[in-house]
Amino acid sequence: MTAAPVLQVEDLSVRFRTRGGEIAAVSGVSFAVRPGETLAVVGESGSGKSVTSLALMRLLPPGAAVTVTGRVGLRGKDGRMLDVLTLPEPEMRGVRGDAIAMVFQEPMTSLNPVKPVGEQIAEAIRLHRGLDRRAATEEVVRLLDLVGIPAPRQRLASYPHHLSGGMRQRVMIAMALSCEPAVLIADEPTTALDVTIQAQILDLLRRLQERTGMAVVFITHNLGVVAEIADRVMVMYGGRVVEQADVRPLFARPLMPYTVGLLRSVPRLDLAGRRAGPLPAIPGNVPDPLHMPEGCGFHPRCGDHVAGLCDARLPELESAGEARLVRCVRWRELTP
Amino acid sequence: MISYLVRRLGQAVLLLLIVSMVGFAILYLAPGGPLSQFAAGTDMSQEDLDRIAEQLGLNRPLPVQYAEWLLRMLTGDWGRSYRDGEPVLYVIGSHLGATLQLMLTATLLAIMIGCWIGILGAIRRYSIFDTLATVGAMVALSIPTFWFGLVAIYVFSVELEWLPSGNRETVGDGSLLDLLRHLILPASVLALVETAIWSRFMRSSMLDVVNQDYIRTARAKGLPEWQVLAGHAMRNAALPMITVVGLQLPTLLGGALVTETVFTWPGMGRLFLDSISYRDYPVVMGILMFSATMVLVGSLLADMLYAVADPRIRLG
Amino acid sequence: MSAAAPAAAPTAGLRVLERFRRHRLAMFGAVTIATLTLACFLGPFLLPFDDTYIDIMQRFAAPFGGAHILGTDELGRDMLARILMGGRVSLLVGFVAMAIGMAVGILVGAVAGYYGGLVGTALMRFVDAVLCFPAIFLLLALAALVEPGLTSITLLIAATAWMDVARIVEGQIRSLRERDFAVAAEVLGATDRYIILRELVPNAVAPIVVAATLNVARAILLESYVSFLGYGIQPPVPSWGNMLNNAQIYLTSAPWLAILPGIAITLAVTSFNFLGDGLRDALDPRMDGR
Numbered sequence: 053m054t055a056a057p058v059l060q061v062e063d064l065s066v067r068f069r070t071r072g073g074e075i076a077a078v079s080g081v082s083f084a085v086r087p088g089e090t091l092a093v094v095g096e097s098g099s100g101k102s103v104t105s106l107a108l109m110r111l112l113p114p115g116a117a118v119t120v121t122g123r124v125g126l127r128g129k130d131g132r133m134l135d136v137l138t139l140p141e142p143e144m145r146g147v148r149g150d151a152i153a154m155v156f157q158e159p160m161t162s163l164n165p166v167k168p169v170g171e172q173i174a175e176a177i178r179l180h181r182g183l184d185r186r187a188a189t190e191e192v193v194r195l196l197d198l199v200g201i202p203a204p205r206q207r208l209a210s211y212p213h214h215l216s217g218g219m220r221q222r223v224m225i226a227m228a229l230s231c232e233p234a235v236l237i238a239d240e241p242t243t244a245l246d247v248t249i250q251a252q253i254l255d256l257l258r259r260l261q262e263r264t265g266m267a268v269v270f271i272t273h274n275l276g277v278v279a280e281i282a283d284r285v286m287v288m289y290g291g292r293v294v295e296q297a298d299v300r301p302l303f304a305r306p307l308m309p310y311t312v313g314l315l316r317s318v319p320r321l322d323l324a325g326r327r328a329g330p331l332p333a334i335p336g337n338v339p340d341p342l343h344m345p346e347g348c349g350f351h352p353r354c355g356d357h358v359a360g361l362c363d364a365r366l367p368e369l370e371s372a373g374e375a376r377l378v379r380c381v382r383w384r385e386l387t388p
Numbered sequence: 389m390i391s392y393l394v395r396r397l398g399q400a401v402l403l404l405l406i407v408s409m410v411g412f413a414i415l416y417l418a419p420g421g422p423l424s425q426f427a428a429g430t431d432m433s434q435e436d437l438d439r440i441a442e443q444l445g446l447n448r449p450l451p452v453q454y455a456e457w458l459l460r461m462l463t464g465d466w467g468r469s470y471r472d473g474e475p476v477l478y479v480i481g482s483h484l485g486a487t488l489q490l491m492l493t494a495t496l497l498a499i500m501i502g503c504w505i506g507i508l509g510a511i512r513r514y515s516i517f518d519t520l521a522t523v524g525a526m527v528a529l530s531i532p533t534f535w536f537g538l539v540a541i542y543v544f545s546v547e548l549e550w551l552p553s554g555n556r557e558t559v560g561d562g563s564l565l566d567l568l569r570h571l572i573l574p575a576s577v578l579a580l581v582e583t584a585i586w587s588r589f590m591r592s593s594m595l596d597v598v599n600q601d602y603i604r605t606a607r608a609k610g611l612p613e614w615q616v617l618a619g620h621a622m623r624n625a626a627l628p629m630i631t632v633v634g635l636q637l638p639t640l641l642g643g644a645l646v647t648e649t650v651f652t653w654p655g656m657g658r659l660f661l662d663s664i665s666y667r668d669y670p671v672v673m674g675i676l677m678f679s680a681t682m683v684l685v686g687s688l689l690a691d692m693l694y695a696v697a698d699p700r701i702r703l704g
Numbered sequence: 705m706s707a708a709a710p711a712a713a714p715t716a717g718l719r720v721l722e723r724f725r726r727h728r729l730a731m732f733g734a735v736t737i738a739t740l741t742l743a744c745f746l747g748p749f750l751l752p753f754d755d756t757y758i759d760i761m762q763r764f765a766a767p768f769g770g771a772h773i774l775g776t777d778e779l780g781r782d783m784l785a786r787i788l789m790g791g792r793v794s795l796l797v798g799f800v801a802m803a804i805g806m807a808v809g810i811l812v813g814a815v816a817g818y819y820g821g822l823v824g825t826a827l828m829r830f831v832d833a834v835l836c837f838p839a840i841f842l843l844l845a846l847a848a849l850v851e852p853g854l855t856s857i858t859l860l861i862a863a864t865a866w867m868d869v870a871r872i873v874e875g876q877i878r879s880l881r882e883r884d885f886a887v888a889a890e891v892l893g894a895t896d897r898y899i900i901l902r903e904l905v906p907n908a909v910a911p912i913v914v915a916a917t918l919n920v921a922r923a924i925l926l927e928s929y930v931s932f933l934g935y936g937i938q939p940p941v942p943s944w945g946n947m948l949n950n951a952q953i954y955l956t957s958a959p960w961l962a963i964l965p966g967i968a969i970t971l972a973v974t975s976f977n978f979l980g981d982g983l984r985d986a987l988d989p990r991m992d993g994r
Contacts, residue, residue: 111607142612149610156608161601164620166627166699175619176609211699227609406833414845523729526981530921530973532928532945535966538952542959642840646929650952660841661933664848676845680836 057084057125058234058267059108059152060133064122066103066112066291075341077103079291080369081122085235085267085284092270092282092299094314098338100291101271102157105237108269109154110136110144126152127234150180153228157240159220163212170196170208173227180231195226200256218249225256232264239271254281275318279303284375287311290339290349293369296377307378307387310334310350348380356386392695400688407684408461411677412454415669461677467670471663476674480656486556487655491644493575495633498582503629505583506590507622510598521587528584533643537577537650544573554652574651578643582636589632594625630694634687641679730982733975740972744791747784755785755942767960775960778950783960787968790942795972797858797943798924804862805923806916809869816870817877828874831867839864840929847935857936861923869915876908910987914980921976928969944969 066078078100085091093101106112107120124136128151139147156162164172173195174188183191189208196204199222212220221241228236238257242250258281261268270281278285278299285302287295287310295308306312313334336353339345345352351362361381369379380386460466466476505525509518545553551573552558558566597603598621606620607613645657652658656675663671748755758781767775767783775783816827834842843864850856924944930936931945939946944965951962 109608111604145610145612147610149608154608156601156605158601162605164602164606164624166624167620175606175611179610213700224605227605403829403832403836406829407836410830410833410837414849526729526977527970527974530925530977531970532925532932532948532966532973534929534932535948535962535969538948538955538962539966541952542955542962546956546959638835638838641838642929645838645840645844646933649933660844664844664935667848672845672848676837676841679838679841680833683836683838 055086055088056127057086058127059085059269060123060125061108062123062125064104064107064124065120066100066107067119069117069119070342072342076344077291077341078107081288081293083286083293083296085269087234087267088261088265089283090261090268090270090281092272092278092285093288094272094275094278094285095288096273096338098290098341099288101288102239103291104288105154105239105269105271108136108235108237109148109152110139111148111154129234146180149176149228149233150231151233152235152237153231153233154237154239155221155224155228155241157243159217159224159244160212162224163220165212168209168211169215169223170210173223173230176227177230191230192226195230196223198260199223199226199229200252201226216249217245218252221245221249221253222256225253225260229260229264233266235267235269236261237269237271240273241270242277243272243274250277257281275314287314290344291341292349292379293377294350294379296369298375301373301376305387307372307376307383308350308380309354309356309382309386313353356382358382389695393692396688396691396695400684404681404684407680408458408677409454411673411680412457414676415457415673416450466674466677469663469671470668471666471671476670479659479671480674480678483654483656483659486653487644487648487657489571490574490578490647490653490655491640493571494578494582494644495640497575497579498586501579502583502586503590503626505587506592507594507617507625509587509591510594510625511617513595518591521591525584525587528580531580533577533581533646534650536580537574537647540573540577541650554650556654574647574653577650578640578647581643582640585636585639586629586632589635590625590629593628594621597621597625600624627698628694630697631687631690634683634690637683637686641682727982727985729978730986733978733982736971736975737979740791740968740975741795744788744795747788748792751782751785751788755781755789756940757781757785766958767964775958775964777947777961778954778958783964786942786947787944787964790944790947790965791968791972793854793937793941793943794924794927794945794969797854797861797927797937798920798972798976801858801861801865801923801927802916802919804859805865805919806869806912808862809866810873810912812866813870813873813875814877817874820878824874824878828871831870834864835867837864839926843926843930844933844935847930852935852938854937854941857927857930861926861930864926865919865923869912869919872911872915873908876911880908914984914987917976917980917983921973921980924969924976925973944972 061084062082064078064081065076068075068077081100081104083091093104095101103112108124108126110120112118112120120137122137125133126136126147128134128147134143134147134151136144136147136152163169170189170192173192174185177183177188177191178185181188181191192208193204196207201207201219201222207215212223215223221244224241236257241257242253245253254277257268257270260266268281270277272278282299285295285297285299286293287308289310295302295306295311297307302311303315306315317333334353335355339349339352345363347363347365348354348357348367351357354362357363367379367381369377372378372383464477468475469479472479505521509515509521512518541553544551552570553573554570556567556570558570603616603621606616611619641657644655645660647653648655648657649661656679660672660675662668663675767773773784777783777786812827812831816824816831818824843860846860846863847857850860927936927943928945928948931943932948934946934949937943937946939949947965948962951965954961
């Protein structure tokens with residue numbers, strides 16, 4: 053891992069103003085992704101992982117109701133580092149879909165239902181690569197073939213509802229990859245799909261990454277998927293990073309009690325039949341963003357929390373060994 | 389697709405049948421019923437009327453009479469006008485052109501203006517423009533069309549003397565400019581309510597669309613905002629508007645009737661009122677049935693057109 | 705459930721009230737309607753002029769220029785008195801026609817929705833068929849058949865304004881009766897009528913109230929149309945619509961004859977529309993989060 057990062061996020065915060073008060077959806081998130089690397093962002097819904105991904109694309113609704121602070125550095129196609137958050141909108145449009153692209157969770161609703169899929173993919177190609185209609189069409193055929201859609205030329209005129217969920221997600225991926233982005237953000241791209249299709253799509257993403265050397269930010273709540281695809285993992289809770297590590301050390305020795313809980317709730321094939329009873333789920337619910345608990349956000353659900361310590365003040369995100377960060381005051385005593 | 393169209397057509401035929409029953413019932417409510425056309429004006433004795441009733445089969449059971457009446461309607465025999473003895477369908481036909489011209493112009497005006505108001509309102513939701521458009525549309529829907537027509541005549545014909553106050557053309561002129569000058573005021577007056585309707589429907593359709601995931605996808609591609617709106621949002625929001633053509637037909641026809649009265653426009657609505665004041669029941673009933681059929685066929689066509697235009701309804 | 709209900713009810717009610725109060729247009733509508741109604745029913749007693757008093761010397765007096773605040777008409781009658789008396793008739797026709805239309809609509813909708821099957825289908829197709837006739841055409845055709853008068857016009861307007869309510873009620877009841885509590889009541893042996901009245905109709909109240917408000921607006925508007933065209937309320941009884949009947953002739957010389965009643969109609973109809981719109985927002989529980 054010597055290459056310089058293509059995406060460098062520092063102290064990213066996103067706040068929403070709502071009628072009930074201000075919500076800190078994302079607080080002080082920092083991370084970096086290098087070419088060819090996959091960073092998995094893990095957390096329950098409401099942990100701020102999707103908001104983070106939209107902030108990276110600068111796709112959060114504009115206006116006074118949303119405040120984004122921090123720094124997002126993105127390596128442009130010319131090698132220059134761009135400051136995504138301060139880039140003028142016209143330039144940002146040139147970056148979006150070109151240097152950084154995104155695959156969304158819902159392949160059913162993320163494609164325009166009344167436009168042929170070929171046209172939808174060609175749009176980005178013509179915009180960023182300046183190809184004419186015919187050349188763009190040829191390029192779409194190549195991309196559809198690349199993402200494993202059979203008889204790609206016949207698919208050009210298909211509407212999204214003609215395609216299965218897996219095929220639609222392949223179309224989404226083809227669309228995102230059409231301009232060979234340096235960074236691909238995949239926001240739960242497999243969640244809405246069947247397990248077998250899920251595996252195919254993950255496999256496809258991995259192959260495409262090997263081929264293009266792009267960096268992938270993979271948003272998911274599914275640790276099984278993380279084990280399969282990630283190089284590094286960032287666990288989020290209540291809008292904050294609570295643990296960051298390479299994938300093997302994290303699975304081998306999770307430090308934060310929340311990560312421990314997440315790992316325990318994953319069904320494991322090697323333990324099948326040996327463990328009795330249902331999978332242990334983390335008790336309680338995701339905290340209400342309007343009423344975040346004092347101190348560590350996780351303490352009300354944490355089996356190891358100590359009154360007067362965990363609810364007193366927010367723990368620092370501290371270093372816990374090489375390339376490893378954890379946000380827990382008790383991690384030293386808790387981990388053997 | 390085919391099965392949907394067939395089903396929709398079947399529904400329309402059934403509805404038309406019920407509409408005809410309602411029409412037949414109203415016809416029977418008319419003073420003197422179907423006989424009134426012989427009783428009016430002529431000096432026939434009661435025996436004569438009874439004889440005609442016998443001949444026309446009016447003493448037979450109602451269902452039989454209805455079936456015969458329906459058969460005559462279907463073959464285009466809608467009776468004759470009391471006033472000049474012309475066939476009802478012919479009388480309606482000779483007034484239809486003026487009405488269609490008025491309705492079509494007003495609808496085009498309303499679609500062009502109303503859709504833009506709706507789109508801008510949806511894009512700048514809760515802005516001053518949107519608030520004004522919303523309030524304006526509600527006021528426009530509350531203004532009596534005939535009164536708005538009177539005010540328009542007062543302002544543009546009486547005070548400013550810019551435009552003629554009525555009729556379709558100046559007798560003996562016949563130039564296109566003259567026709568247009570006569571058309572502007574009534575078409576604009578009729579377009580007021582229509583514009584309000586179109587802007588409301590367009591706004592809500594657009595609001596439905598702009599929050600869809602695929603709009604975000606279009607933005608994520610880096611498309612400029614106008615391209616996102618024109619190529620994805622407006623295109624999708626405009627599709628269901630096809631059905632609005634059918635939905636607002638009754639309002640449009642009613643508005644046309646009133647507008648024609650105020651502007652002495654020689655159309656179907658004006659004919660309807662004249663026929664009522666002459667107690668020309670065959671024409672009154674004819675226009676009533678004709679307008680209901682127009683509404684029915686209009687919304688059927690709109691639905692079918694929508695089914696053809698929206699690629700999602702291919703298999704339904 | 706029985707313990708929670710009394711505690712929850714006032715807060716839900718308060719929320720509805722709060723949302724309604726925030727709706728400035730609806731408040732405008734409510735205040736205007738109250739003012740108009742009071743003015744029309746009490747105002748004439750306070751005026752120095754009777755609405756039928758003909759003063760040939762004072763014909764076509766312009767508004768804001770003399771003893772007659774809003775001027776006089778072609779017979780020298782006081783316009784303000786006429787507008788207030790006309791308002792009585794127009795508002796009354798609006799309210800009563802709405803009430804009758806509601807009653808018919810609720811009945812038809814409830815029967816169709818509750819019994820469903822052939823009866824329900826036949827009734828609802830009948831509703832569809834009547835909706836095919838443009839209201840003004842139907843109203844005028846019917847009005848031409850009867851002796852025009854206050855009662856007949858009110859009934860005719862009601863006859864063209866019950867279909868939307870029938871649709872709402874039918875739809876609500878059809879969906880509600882599939883829910884558990886109607887089934888439970890049926891099991892307990894409640895009669896059909898009891899189920900319809902006590903269990904199902906209250907649940908459909910919110911959309912009905914909204915439709916009722918909008919229907920008053922519609923009825924006032926329809927009355928003005930038929931009266932303007934000469935087939936509604938007959939002079940000398942004034943209504944906002946028939947006051948406009950002759951106004952077109954005097955448009956050049958006395959435009960206020962046309963403008964004033966029109967403003968009254970527009971104001972009243974707009975107010976009811978605003979009110980209905982505000983009620984729709986206030987009664988919609990989905991608006992709670994906003």
